[in-house]
Amino acid sequence: MARHNLSTVVGFEFTRTVKKRRFWIATLAIPVLLGIVFGLVFTSNTSTQSRADAQKNQSLAFTYTDASGLIDAKLATAMGGTPEQDPATAVERVKAGTLNAWFSFPANLTQEPVKVYGADQGIFKNGSYEAVAKQLVLLSAQVKVGSPELAAAVQGNFSTESQTFKDGQPSGGLETVVPPLLFLVLFYVVIILLANQMLASTLEEKENRVTEMILTTLNPTTLVVGKVISLFLVGAVQALVFATPMALGYVFFRDQLAMPDFDLSNLQFQFLPMLVGALLFIGGFILFTGVLVGIGAVMPTAKDASTVFAPVMIMMFIPFYIVTLVVSDPGSVIVQVFTFFPFTAPITAMLRNAFGSLNGVSAAIVIVELFVFGAVALRVAVHLFRYGSIEYSRKLSLRTAFSRKS
Amino acid sequence: MDAAEPLIHVENFHMQFGQKKVIDGLSFDVARGETFGFLGSNGSGKTTTIRALLGIYRPTAGILHINGRVFSDDFGSRLGYLPEERGLYKKESVLDVMGYFGRLKGLSKADAVAFSRQYLQRVDLADKADVRVDKLSGGEQQKIQLGVTIMNEPELLILDEPTKGFDPVNRRLLMDIIEERKDAGATVMMVTHQMEEVERLCDSIILLKDGRAEAYGTIDEVQNQFGGRTIRLKHTGNIPDSPNYKVTLRENNYAELSVDDRVDEAEVLRELVLAGVVVRGFVAAKRSLEDIFIQVYGEAPGSEGAPAAKRGAAPGAGKAA
Numbered sequence: 001m002a003r004h005n006l007s008t009v010v011g012f013e014f015t016r017t018v019k020k021r022r023f024w025i026a027t028l029a030i031p032v033l034l035g036i037v038f039g040l041v042f043t044s045n046t047s048t049q050s051r052a053d054a055q056k057n058q059s060l061a062f063t064y065t066d067a068s069g070l071i072d073a074k075l076a077t078a079m080g081g082t083p084e085q086d087p088a089t090a091v092e093r094v095k096a097g098t099l100n101a102w103f104s105f106p107a108n109l110t111q112e113p114v115k116v117y118g119a120d121q122g123i124f125k126n127g128s129y130e131a132v133a134k135q136l137v138l139l140s141a142q143v144k145v146g147s148p149e150l151a152a153a154v155q156g157n158f159s160t161e162s163q164t165f166k167d168g169q170p171s172g173g174l175e176t177v178v179p180p181l182l183f184l185v186l187f188y189v190v191i192i193l194l195a196n197q198m199l200a201s202t203l204e205e206k207e208n209r210v211t212e213m214i215l216t217t218l219n220p221t222t223l224v225v226g227k228v229i230s231l232f233l234v235g236a237v238q239a240l241v242f243a244t245p246m247a248l249g250y251v252f253f254r255d256q257l258a259m260p261d262f263d264l265s266n267l268q269f270q271f272l273p274m275l276v277g278a279l280l281f282i283g284g285f286i287l288f289t290g291v292l293v294g295i296g297a298v299m300p301t302a303k304d305a306s307t308v309f310a311p312v313m314i315m316m317f318i319p320f321y322i323v324t325l326v327v328s329d330p331g332s333v334i335v336q337v338f339t340f341f342p343f344t345a346p347i348t349a350m351l352r353n354a355f356g357s358l359n360g361v362s363a364a365i366v367i368v369e370l371f372v373f374g375a376v377a378l379r380v381a382v383h384l385f386r387y388g389s390i391e392y393s394r395k396l397s398l399r400t401a402f403s404r405k406s
Numbered sequence: 407m408d409a410a411e412p413l414i415h416v417e418n419f420h421m422q423f424g425q426k427k428v429i430d431g432l433s434f435d436v437a438r439g440e441t442f443g444f445l446g447s448n449g450s451g452k453t454t455t456i457r458a459l460l461g462i463y464r465p466t467a468g469i470l471h472i473n474g475r476v477f478s479d480d481f482g483s484r485l486g487y488l489p490e491e492r493g494l495y496k497k498e499s500v501l502d503v504m505g506y507f508g509r510l511k512g513l514s515k516a517d518a519v520a521f522s523r524q525y526l527q528r529v530d531l532a533d534k535a536d537v538r539v540d541k542l543s544g545g546e547q548q549k550i551q552l553g554v555t556i557m558n559e560p561e562l563l564i565l566d567e568p569t570k571g572f573d574p575v576n577r578r579l580l581m582d583i584i585e586e587r588k589d590a591g592a593t594v595m596m597v598t599h600q601m602e603e604v605e606r607l608c609d610s611i612i613l614l615k616d617g618r619a620e621a622y623g624t625i626d627e628v629q630n631q632f633g634g635r636t637i638r639l640k641h642t643g644n645i646p647d648s649p650n651y652k653v654t655l656r657e658n659n660y661a662e663l664s665v666d667d668r669v670d671e672a673e674v675l676r677e678l679v680l681a682g683v684v685v686r687g688f689v690a691a692k693r694s695l696e697d698i699f700i701q702v703y704g705e706a707p708g709s710e711g712a713p714a715a716k717r718g719a720a721p722g723a724g725k726a727a
Contacts, residue, residue: 005510008510012502012509016497016502020497204495208495208496209491210495211493213493213507213554215479216460216461216462216487217485218482390457390462
């Protein structure tokens with residue numbers, strides 16, 4: 001019967017949420033906005049590319065004087081330049097508009113600037129004078145060096161591949177950090193998306209005066225667990241809807257949308273960090289859910305509940321203030337405190353787990369702590385729900401709730 | 407479970423909220439198939455007793471059993487409970503809400519929908535099946551809640567002021583539905599301030615005052631406990647005060663007099679005639695429950711908030727309280 005009731009509660013709570021027009025408006029708003037932004041980025045990138053191509057083919061007419069002797073005349077001609085015959089009047093001619101641009105390359109480039117004079121073409125296009133002048137110096141220098149490798153080395157145009165080892169095994173880089181961090185993202189998405197709904201859902205029986213009928217039909221634990229499961233499913237639907245345009249954009253329009261080319265096949269899913277990440281996620285979810293249900297049970301309305309709910313949510317964000325310490329100095333006192341304080345533990349421990357600074361003992365302690373506190377929070381929440389939701393229009397006194405005999 | 411065992415057994419029940427004692431040693435039984443009236447002025451502890459009986463409150467002390475054990479949601483599928491605080495999921499359609507509760511009470515989805523449609527037809531709400539609950543009037547919502555209460559054909563119906571907020575037509579409909587459940591063998595426990603409902607439906611009653619049973623038994627037993635009779639009088643002329651009777655009702659040319667068992671009715675009649683009252687009708691009967699209620703609580707049934715200070719003849723604690 002309990003299992004039948006649990007599935008009935010999950011079905012009812014899930015269906016009635018996803019059947020609401022308001023839910024779909026809120027859920028689809030983000031992907032629609034993303035779609036619009038993607039569309040704009042796509043259009044902008046296309047026109048920018050066309051403009052860049054056009055600019056590439058367009059030569060800039062200029063004259064130049066070269067006191068350094070570095071400039072290659074052939075290159076300069078190819079880029080639209082001609083040697084200036086009358087440098088004394090060049091600036092005046094640019095002013096008068098009879099000369100498009102004049103570049104004056106000094107004798108010593110390391111000590112003096114290249115002077116660039118040009119007719120105004122608008123704030124963005126004016127930059128092309130300097131760009132052409134610099135490009136001309138760079139290419140001329142490459143010609144002088146006479147070796148593409150040396151030129152590349154001087155410019156730093158080369159790549160490196162590194163490999164580090166821990167306990168005799170390759171320790172991996174960013175590709176090992178990202179997968180466990182996915183649990184952190186998931187945790188934030190789930191809690192932020194669902195916290196308000198969870199609070200509203202817990203308060204609903206009270207606000208609708210339906211508590212007594214429910215409590216005499218159904219075990220409160222079944223009701224609370226059913227609500228949590230249904231909200232988790234609702235969150236999964238939302239996450240799927242949000243992720244779909246991102247995934248489609250990444251797979252099919254990565255270049256057009258100027259998305260970073262991150263090779264997902266390089267990601268390394270290491271068993272232990274993934275297991276620890278998953279357990280931290282589940283433990284943290286249970287703890288925060290229990291606390292939210294408890295708040296909903298004690299407070300008479302959603303408005304009252306939100307004042308208590310805000311500090312709990314803030315505690316989720318506090319670890320990000322010390323994220324650099326979490327990465328660079330995980331042994332510091334504040335990181336240790338945040339690792340083991342229940343409300344900051346999920347985030348801090350998930351970060352440390354991803355960056356490889358959470359050792360096995362600490363991980364075990366945090367996981368056990370989260371599960372124990374989570375179970376206690378849920379149990380207290382159910383107790384408060386049983387006695388709090390009958391206090392229809394007033395806040396439940398905790399002393400009253402706990403003084404009632406079991 | 408022995409069929410002779412009471413379905414509800416309450417023994418020496420105490421309930422205290424903080425320092426405030428709400429129920430003080432209450433005991434009573436409700437037999438299987440019986441319709442039991444739970445009477446009392448506002449704040450006398452009726453709803454608290456029901457909530458404790460159903461596990462919503464935990465008692466300070468005492469035994470509260472349904473079907474031989476403390477209530478748990480296992481019995482939920484056999485219970486129909488209409489609480490004093492009315493409410494349903496307001497943003498959902500009528501059919502969705504009824505279907506949900508039907509499923510929770512152990513019905514299949516098809517049975518829950520079939521019952522709901524049939525019930526809505528009966529209470530003239532067939533066209534509201536797909537309407538959101540909060541779009542219905544208060545009376546219509548009450549009908550839906552009653553439907554939810556009885557949809558599992560419960561063997562125990564607990565109704566806390568079921569007719570509150572109903573107009574006379576719907577009150578009659580409600581009484582018919584309760585009577586049907588009663589005829590089907592259900593045990594009914596109802597809180598009401600409507601004495602005509604009690605007289606029509608109840609086999610036995612308990613009168614609660616300040617958390618204690620003031621009277622308890624069948625209606626006849628309670629009337630006998632309080633003793634005395636009611637004289638219904640049609641008359642002209644002023645009825646004088648007298649130590650032999652007490653005027654409990656005056657309406658134009660009609661009055662009801664409450665008389666003690668020791669007073670001879672003929673003596674009352676003689677006294678009235680000698681006082682110049684023209685008597686056109688004179689009927690003596692056992693005291694009405696309304697009379698008894700007024701005597702116990704010092705107020706008419708259902709009146710709000712009046713202190714239950716006045717107390718008539720001490721009737722004792724009833725058969726079990």
